[in-house]
Amino acid sequence: xxxxxxxxxxxxxxxxxxxxxxxxxxxxxxxxxxxxxxxxxxxxxxxxxxxxxxxxxxxxxxxxxxxxxxxxxxxxxxxxxxxxxxxxxxxxxxxxxxxxxxxxxxxxxxxxxxxxxxxxxxxxxxxxxxxxxxxxxxxxxxxxxxxxxxxxxxxxxxxxxxxxxxxxxxxxxxxxxxxxxxxxxxxxxxxxxxxxxxxxxxxxxxxxxxxxxxxxxxxxxxxxxxxxxxxxxxxxxxxxxxxxxxxxxxxxxxxxxxxxxxxxxxxxxxxxxxxxxxxxxxxxxxxxxx
Numbered sequence: 001x002x003x004x005x006x007x008x009x010x011x012x013x014x015x016x017x018x019x020x021x022x023x024x025x026x027x028x029x030x031x032x033x034x035x036x037x038x039x040x041x042x043x044x045x046x047x048x049x050x051x052x053x054x055x056x057x058x059x060x061x062x063x064x065x066x067x068x069x070x071x072x073x074x075x076x077x078x079x080x081x082x083x084x085x086x087x088x089x090x091x092x093x094x095x096x097x098x099x100x101x102x103x104x105x106x107x108x109x110x111x112x113x114x115x116x117x118x119x120x121x122x123x124x125x126x127x128x129x130x131x132x133x134x135x136x137x138x139x140x141x142x143x144x145x146x147x148x149x150x151x152x153x154x155x156x157x158x159x160x161x162x163x164x165x166x167x168x169x170x171x172x173x174x175x176x177x178x179x180x181x182x183x184x185x186x187x188x189x190x191x192x193x194x195x196x197x198x199x200x201x202x203x204x205x206x207x208x209x210x211x212x213x214x215x216x217x218x219x220x221x222x223x224x225x226x227x228x229x230x231x232x233x234x235x236x237x238x239x240x241x242x243x244x245x246x247x248x249x250x251x252x253x254x255x256x257x258x259x260x261x262x263x264x265x266x267x268x269x270x271x272x273x274x275x276x277x278x279x280x281x282x283x284x285x286x287x288x289x290x
Contacts (some may be wrong), residue, residue, distance in 0.1 A: 151168075
């Protein structure tokens, strides 16, 4: 009787493992853990390729985690959903605080973006339709990379891929921190993460300005889509509303979609109403720019 009970328990424990393995095979990237630089184990990316032979638009998707944690696999469902909609998706890891500080994470992401352009012919990427997306800290990074005056400022010698002439054609940011100084004042988790990411509490105005997406806004910036939950307890939707005003004043095309009642971190939950609605909004927005 005891052996039978143990066997039943073992079978029950194995059931979710088997289902999880099946799901991971179905959602697996087409290219896994590929190096985009050689300096660190986190300088790796995955690639999801859509069906078909025509060059596909590309979304470089940046995971969140306050620049302190997170993995590219956190965007597996999101990337797979975009792949099903006809997009190629590149999901890089990047080095994290407190082991490194700004600008190192942004330099890593810039190198991953350069890798994407450099491998366009190999993987049938359409380099005239390259977009960057991210959630939370990843959204902050996407905005900084898309709005900064010259992304070559983050392109360093550690990256062995050539810098493209045109980096990006649009930005999608889910519940992003858009102003490191104002959000740090109202969001305690964001304040702690920002301090570690920028290298400590004694922050200079120059550093605030350089690392802040809002300081780089001008009329030449690419179009921006913001998606935010109205019940976000980590980054309030006032951050996205504030950015809409600033971009509008500069003449930058911007769209804000508020997901009623949604909290933080729903980008990968595409099997739930919040995540599914956001993915549909993003798909429609990108399709309008093809």
